Amino acid sequence: MTTAFYTHADCKRHEMGSWHPESPERLQAIEDQLIASRIDSLLEFREAPVADEKDLARVHTQDAIYRIRENCPGINSECQHFPLDADTLLNAYTWRAALRAAGAAIAATDAVIAGELDNAFCSVRPPGHHATPREAMGFCMFNNVAVAAKHAMEVHGLQRVVIVDFDVHHGNGTEEAFRDDPRVLMVSFFQHPFYPYTGTDRPAANMINLPIPAHSYGDVVRQAITEKWLPALHQHQPEMIFISAGFDAHKEDDMGQMGLVEADYSWITRQIMTIARQYSRGRIVSCLEGGYNLSALGRSVVAHIKVLAELD
Numbered sequence: 343m344t345t346a347f348y349t350h351a352d353c354k355r356h357e358m359g360s361w362h363p364e365s366p367e368r369l370q371a372i373e374d375q376l377i378a379s380r381i382d383s384l385l386e387f388r389e390a391p392v393a394d395e396k397d398l399a400r401v402h403t404q405d406a407i408y409r410i411r412e413n414c415p416g417i418n419s420e421c422q423h424f425p426l427d428a429d430t431l432l433n434a435y436t437w438r439a440a441l442r443a444a445g446a447a448i449a450a451t452d453a454v455i456a457g458e459l460d461n462a463f464c465s466v467r468p469p470g471h472h473a474t475p476r477e478a479m480g481f482c483m484f485n486n487v488a489v490a491a492k493h494a495m496e497v498h499g500l501q502r503v504v505i506v507d508f509d510v511h512h513g514n515g516t517e518e519a520f521r522d523d524p525r526v527l528m529v530s531f532f533q534h535p536f537y538p539y540t541g542t543d544r545p546a547a548n549m550i551n552l553p554i555p556a557h558s559y560g561d562v563v564r565q566a567i568t569e570k571w572l573p574a575l576h577q578h579q580p581e582m583i584f585i586s587a588g589f590d591a592h593k594e595d596d597m598g599q600m601g602l603v604e605a606d607y608s609w610i611t612r613q614i615m616t617i618a619r620q621y622s623r624g625r626i627v628s629c630l631e632g633g634y635n636l637s638a639l640g641r642s643v644v645a646h647i648k649v650l651a652e653l654d
């Protein structure tokens with residue numbers, strides 16, 4: 343198995359204030375944990391290229407792209423941050439980081455479809471799954487997974503793809519990008535009721551949205567996945583699988599109130615691997631979304647990657 347790890351130093355230059363939980367240290371925590379667990383030498387490290395604006399435009403409006411490109415403060419600007427909303431801010435490096443984040447997902451998609459890689463994990467930020475076609479929100483600028491899935495369909499001609507989202511929050515941006523697109527099946531679970539308070543009111547037919555009450559543990563999630571995701575995944579027979587890999591449902595993560603542990607992330611990843619082997623020639627591109635307890639994030643990403651790389 344060849345599993346690639348895509349990242350770029352630019353993704354650590356985007357920051358939204360020292361108070362902000364979506365911090366550059368998240369990527370460092372992941373890299374440290376890869377080294378500590380001695381799996382770093384077993385992965386293929388690749389630098390994330392920048393995405394083109396035309397890649398972003400497959401999902402996002404020109405206005406949404408323009409708002410991020412034109413509002414990043416200058417490097418020597420007195421005002422370091424430009425707020426798009428209360429907790430989604432631009433600094434001097436956000437545009438570049440956002441292009442790298444989407445660029446990683448696109449490059450990983452190209453390499454996996456070309457057969458150079460079996461699968462890939464994109465350790466990137468800003469995250470993407472709350473970014474709608476029209477606006478950045480919830481720490482997200484561009485919807486990295488949505489941009490990559492559109493690329494797979496429109497450039498490589500794939501007819502059926504799956505997006506799996508296991509972040510503690512509902513991926514409202516991804517749902518908006520693909521609502522009623524019969525080529526795409528999106529399966530997710532999320533704490534409910536919870537930010538962004540979407541996903542339960544008339545979800546589109548191609549969405550398997552599983553709202554889960556706060557304080558639920560992995561057994562509840564595993565049962566819901568077994569009963570609701572797996573039959574739909576078998577039915578859709580995806581040619582490729584994209585993962586919005588958020589780790590904020592971890593029990594040590596205060597952003598959410600759920601009780602998942604590393605073994606649950608391993609189990610979920612194994613279910614996805616089984617589907618990918620059966621229908622998709624193993625093709626998976628996984629992109630980092632949330633996960634804010636640095637220790638739990640690093641350990642959970644390692645658990646996820648170990649399964650992708652067949653080391654566990």
Ligand SMILES: [Zn+2]
Nearest residue numbers: 509511590632
């Ligand atoms: Zn989240």
